[in-house]
Amino acid sequence: MTQAGATITHQGGVPRMLERYRKEIARELAKQFKHQNLMAAARLEKIVLNIGCGEAAHDAKVLEAVQRDLALIAGQRPLVTRAKRAISNFKIREGDPVGCKVTLRRARMYEFLDRLVSVALPRIRDFRGLDPRGFDQGGNFAFGISEHTIFPEIQVDKVQYPLGMDIVVVTNARTREEAHALLKAFGFPFAEK
16 A cells, blocks of 8 residues: 555656556557557546535535545645535535645656556445446546545545545547547456446
8 A cells, every 4th residue: 555645656766557558558559449650549648536525615624624635645735626606505605615626647647547446446345347438529537436535545534524536537539439448458447338
């Protein structure tokens, strides 16, 4: 297991998943989709983590806890997201804090991906796989996690507010099939149709 900010690297400080992409996955994708150049193969651009908590508008402790937990998971400080409009039914005014988000790129993105696929997703109870219908037309994949406590950085006994999390994996793939093949090669456990 890794601590917050610790890196899962192979040789020379390069993340394990990035090295795997460069040596194996890019070649396989170029061959499978008949690309003439390795640089034309699909690759990851960024991973966005988002935790929404409307309770943060009324209780600052909730926002602090969410920021702390998301910083531990991502390894960088999260940005506080604010309400764009007032919603009277939820007693939220325009500009109230309603969650946190983090955008991971480069080495941190690959390190998070490694922890997500090899440690966090297998810890989900009764996990049947990710829904392959989560791809959009641009080749990006979005899915949700019901509890953020599946990450090893979070100490379950210290969590006061178990919250869900949205994860969006942004790729430069041109089609859903190419994006699916890329994430499958990285080890994403997709459910069978």
